[in-house]
Amino acid sequence: MSGLSFTTPTDAELDREAERLLKALLHVECDPRGKKWNHQTCREIAPITLEINHLKKEKDAVLLTHSYVEPEIVYGVGDFKGDSYFLSLKAREAHAKIILFAGVVFMAETAKILSPDATVIVPDRASGCSLADSIDGAGVRKLKALYPDATVVCYINSTAEVKAESDVCVTSGNVYAIVANLPAQRILFVPDRLMADNLRDELQRRGIAKEIISSDGTCMVHDQFTTAQVAAARAQFPGLKVVAHPECTADVAAVADFVGSTGAMMKYVKTTPAPYFLMLTECGLVGRLEVEAPEKHFIGGCRLCPYMKLNSLEKIRDALRAPRPDQIVTLEENLRRRAATCIERMFALTPSE
Ligand code: 13P
Ligand code: SF4
Numbered sequence: 001m002s003g004l005s006f007t008t009p010t011d012a013e014l015d016r017e018a019e020r021l022l023k024a025l026l027h028v029e030c031d032p033r034g035k036k037w038n039h040q041t042c043r044e045i046a047p048i049t050l051e052i053n054h055l056k057k058e059k060d061a062v063l064l065t066h067s068y069v070e071p072e073i074v075y076g077v078g079d080f081k082g083d084s085y086f087l088s089l090k091a092r093e094a095h096a097k098i099i100l101f102a103g104v105v106f107m108a109e110t111a112k113i114l115s116p117d118a119t120v121i122v123p124d125r126a127s128g129c130s131l132a133d134s135i136d137g138a139g140v141r142k143l144k145a146l147y148p149d150a151t152v153v154c155y156i157n158s159t160a161e162v163k164a165e166s167d168v169c170v171t172s173g174n175v176y177a178i179v180a181n182l183p184a185q186r187i188l189f190v191p192d193r194l195m196a197d198n199l200r201d202e203l204q205r206r207g208i209a210k211e212i213i214s215s216d217g218t219c220m221v222h223d224q225f226t227t228a229q230v231a232a233a234r235a236q237f238p239g240l241k242v243v244a245h246p247e248c249t250a251d252v253a254a255v256a257d258f259v260g261s262t263g264a265m266m267k268y269v270k271t272t273p274a275p276y277f278l279m280l281t282e283c284g285l286v287g288r289l290e291v292e293a294p295e296k297h298f299i300g301g302c303r304l305c306p307y308m309k310l311n312s313l314e315k316i317r318d319a320l321r322a323p324r325p326d327q328i329v330t331l332e333e334n335l336r337r338r339a340a341t342c343i344e345r346m347f348a349l350t351p352s353e
Helices: 011-025 039-059 071-076 084-093 105-114 137-146 160-164 175-181 193-205 227-236 250-255 262-271 283-292 313-321 333-349
Strands: 061-066 080-082 098-102 119-121 151-155 168-170 186-190 211-214 241-244 277-280
Touching: 011 039, 011 071, 039 061, 039 071, 039 313, 061 084, 061 105, 071 283, 071 313, 080 084, 084 098, 084 105, 084 333, 098 105, 098 313, 105 119, 105 160, 105 333, 137 151, 137 160, 137 186, 151 175, 160 333, 168 175, 168 333, 175 193, 175 333, 186 193, 193 211, 193 250, 227 241, 227 250, 227 277, 241 250, 241 262, 262 277, 262 283, 277 283
Parallel strands: 061 080, 061 098, 098 119, 151 168, 151 186, 186 211, 241 277
Antiparallel strands: none
C-alpha cells in the first residue's frame, strides 16, 4: 500500500474528526499565530490529521511530540507528548518501523541513538537548538584536554557527537539528582552555562561540594526572562506562582516558586492551588496546560522557540508519505554506540519516582 491509498474523507468523517480535535483545542488560548480553534478551523485541518493518522498505521510509525510544538500536532496526531526524558524513554521502547519526532533535531538524533533499527524522521532539518548548536565534538575535546580529571556531563540538548564525547547525559528532570551522586569532584558540564549556574546553586543548597565548569551555551528562549518581569507580575497578581525551567538564569530561578523540567512544571501547576501562574518557558507549554488544566489561569510572559515552531502538519504528512533524505536521521555506527553508552548511563542513574 502507498500513501495514495488514503481515500478522500466524507463530510461525516470530517465532521467527526473536527469534533475530536475540538475537544482538546477548544481550550487553547495561548496561540502565538492568533489562531482561534472552533468547529470550522478544526474542520480545515481534519483532512490532514486524518491522513497523518492513516499513514501512521499504514507505515507502522509512531509520532513523538515535544510539548512546545503546535497544539494541533500534539493533540491531533501525536502518540506520545512530553519532555525530553519521557520522549527518549518512549523512543527507546518503540517497536515501530518509523519514529517521527515532532521536536528538534537533537531529539530525533537521540531517538536514532536509542532505536537504531527504526527509520527516524525529523520534519524540518533546520529545527536546531541554540544550546545544541553552541558546541561540537571538537569543542568538547578541547575542554577535556584542559580538565582531564573532570567527569563530562552533557545536557540532552546536545548533538550526538557531543554525547559521544561525554561520560553521562542528563535532562532538565534528572540533572540535580545525577550530578549530586557522581563520585567526581570536578564536573565539566556542556552546553548550558545557565543550567550549570543553577546546578552549582542547587548542589550548594544540598551541601555538596563540587566544582562545575561549563561551556558557554544558553537557550535563546529561556535566557530572556528577567527578575524585573517576575517582580512586575507579582506586584500585579497577588498570590501568583512563578514556574521556571532550569535553562533560565540563576537570578530568575532564585525568585521562582518552582523550577523543573517541562514535565515537572506541568505537574506542579496541576497540583498547586493558586489564582495565577507565570510560566517562564516556551508558549507551547501554556497551550498544553490550557488543555489539561483548563481551570487554571496563566498570565503573559512566555516566549516562542523558532525551531520548535518549524514543525507543521503539512511537513509531517509529506515526510510520512515519502521522506526526503534530509528528513531521515543517520549516524555513523561507532559514534552512535558511544552516544548510546552516555545516554544509557543516564537511564541507569536516574532515580525512580
Ligand atoms: P524539557 O526536557 O524540560 O522539556 O526541556 C526541553 C527543552 O528544550 C527546553 O527548552
Ligand atoms: Fe533549544 Fe531553547 Fe528551543 Fe529548547 S526552547 S529547543 S533549549 S532553543
